[in-house]
Amino acid sequence: MKFLTAHWKHLLLANYNVQAALLEPFVPKGTQIDAFEGQIYVSLVAFMFEETRLAGIPIPFHRHFEEVNLRFYVSPKKDPSIRAVTFIKELVPRRIIPLIANNLFHETYAAVPMDHGNDPKRHWYSWQNASHNRFAANIDSELVLPPAGSLGEFITEHYWGYSQGPRRTLQYEVRHPQWRCCQIEDFEIDVDFAATYGEAFAFLNTQTPANVQYAEGSAVSVSFPSQL
Template sequence: MKFLSAQWKHLLLANYNVQASVLEPFVPKGTQIDAFEGRVYVSLVAFMFEETRLVGIPIPFHRRFEEVNLRFYVSPKNNPSIRAVTFIKELVPKRIIPLIANNFFHENYAALPMDHCNEPNQHWYSWQNASHNRFSANIDSELALPPAGSLGEFITEHYWGYSQGPRRTLQYEVRHPQWRCCQIDDFEIDVDFAATYGDAFAFLNTQPPTNVQYAEGSPVSVSFPSYL
């Protein structure tokens, strides 16, 4: 049975080339950092949850909401062919979501005031902590499946998640079709990374991303977690 099913829509992904040493403290046990052409990436990802269900049940007032996360890419040491993600922190506007996700998946969710706009060619997501943060983009390119072997494919094609539990690492499968996407040239990232994700990521305040992508999204499902 699926733990969660939803639509993930209108994804903005800002991808930063970083030193592996920055991410090492956050690598779940039994996994290793997954690099693309020798480079390590961390991604700021903003998108909409829609039509959300837990174990097939729609939860009132929790079917549609924003999420913004900071993630990077790993693979299990016992099967390096698996492409997976792990999260530094995930932001949502609903308080019950961190309660569920942090307990079942040992993720690092937090609830903050959030807002968004999804127009045909313009998308933005915002959240409020010690400062006002906003990630926006204008879409002016045709959408297409990313070329095989491209950075776009590497960033968007991950179908497993890993998180560090109190004693063991948890793993879960994320299923969705391949996403059509495009590179974005017209974007603005006004984010206090230190306030949002910790002092280890303060350097991203002044570092431009390697690239920014838009993905239209799709239906997704997330399995119940199991131990690695």
């Protein structure tokens, strides 16, 4: 049964190479870090939620909003072929979203003031915590389906999520068609990673991402969670 349906649009994804030791404390039980060609990535992802419904019901004032998250890639130990994500923290501008997601999915949502701008060739997202943060990009390349076996495919093609609860790991399925993407060369990342995601990630303040991508997004659905 679908817990959530929405359109995820105008995704910006900045992908950083990191060491496994950084992420080990955040790996849900029963899963393991998933690498691409021997490299481990953590991704700063910003996008729009549009036409959001919970169990088929539109919630007033919670249909259109921004999300920014920091995520990395895992697979269940019982089936390493499954590509999945888990989150360090997810930011949204509406307080009811963390209330629902953190309790039902054991996620790590927080509500902060957010803003965005989406034009055909430029997209930006901003949020305010201890500092003002901004992720922006100019899109000047053709959008195509990422080639099989490419980094673009690895980053964007994940259809499961895992989260660590107090006593168990939860899993949920995310369904959407493959997204058209492009690599971004002209981008701006002005983010206080320590203030947003904790001191362990402060080094990302001065690290250039290995790769930045744009994905146009699509309709998505998220299942109710189940125990791993």
